[in-house]
Amino acid sequence: MNSAKPFLILQLRPEDDTSDSEFEAILKYGELDQRNTHRLRIEKTGIPEVSLNEYAAVIVGGSPFDISTAEHEKSEIQVKIESDFMQLFDAIVVIDFPFLGACSGCGLLGSYLDTPISRKYGEPVGGAVVSMTDAGREDALLAGLPDQIAVLCGHKEACDTIPEGATLLLTSEACPVQMFRLRENIYATQFHPEGDGEGFTVRIHAYKHHGYFPAEESEELIVAVNREDTPHAREILRRFVARYAHQAG
Numbered sequence: 001m002n003s004a005k006p007f008l009i010l011q012l013r014p015e016d017d018t019s020d021s022e023f024e025a026i027l028k029y030g031e032l033d034q035r036n037t038h039r040l041r042i043e044k045t046g047i048p049e050v051s052l053n054e055y056a057a058v059i060v061g062g063s064p065f066d067i068s069t070a071e072h073e074k075s076e077i078q079v080k081i082e083s084d085f086m087q088l089f090d091a092i093v094v095i096d097f098p099f100l101g102a103c104s105g106c107g108l109l110g111s112y113l114d115t116p117i118s119r120k121y122g123e124p125v126g127g128a129v130v131s132m133t134d135a136g137r138e139d140a141l142l143a144g145l146p147d148q149i150a151v152l153c154g155h156k157e158a159c160d161t162i163p164e165g166a167t168l169l170l171t172s173e174a175c176p177v178q179m180f181r182l183r184e185n186i187y188a189t190q191f192h193p194e195g196d197g198e199g200f201t202v203r204i205h206a207y208k209h210h211g212y213f214p215a216e217e218s219e220e221l222i223v224a225v226n227r228e229d230t231p232h233a234r235e236i237l238r239r240f241v242a243r244y245a246h247q248a249g
Helices: 016-030 076-095 104-112 197-207 215-225 231-248
Strands: 007-011 037-041 057-060 099-102 123-132 148-155 166-171 179-182 186-189
Touching: 007 016, 007 231, 016 037, 016 197, 016 231, 057 104, 057 231, 076 104, 099 104, 104 186, 123 197, 123 215, 148 197, 148 231, 186 231, 197 215
Parallel strands: 007 037, 007 057, 057 099, 099 186
Antiparallel strands: 123 148, 123 166, 166 179, 179 186
16 A cells, blocks of 8 residues: 555564564554555654654554553653653644554553553453444444454553543453544554464563563463454554555545
């Protein structure tokens, strides 16, 4: 897919293999290619000054950082990244600029909107089922999808409540805030719309000592995630790209 303006892909993963795998999945399931994306790995230097009018939309992936970590325990780069995102959201929200944040991207947007982020609704690595809200059935990215869809997730923290002024689109008992929209064009998912068995296998190997799951369960988890099929979650990513590539063109 070619658009007049590229999609800005912001990544926060410190490891080359997990970052590359995530980027490749975003390209594959978003039906993008490198020619119409601008990829920035911000886990080393933070977010440089960007002009949003040069881009069709912003997509943010996951990371091993936790917003709910005590401030004095956060690394210098995590503090900088969080601060940089607050400035970026200042620009995005005021003009309702197209944005899709997955997992960490969801937490960062929720934090910007003053929503408590805690470990109350963490979910284990693997498949989950999320349910459509009435608003979700009418949303451009979700209309026509089943009332319940399978997703891949794995997170130690999440939004405790829906951010003030946002619209809840997907929910579940285990994690009530699974997807929300702010205004008309700003989206966040707690799950990974780019997720597949191959990508999650890379992440399981990389993060097996990060507290997401007991390290000795890693091989069992790999088998489980490769049995999962999440086409409707990936359709959300495809629709997001198609919608804003079209508008940018």
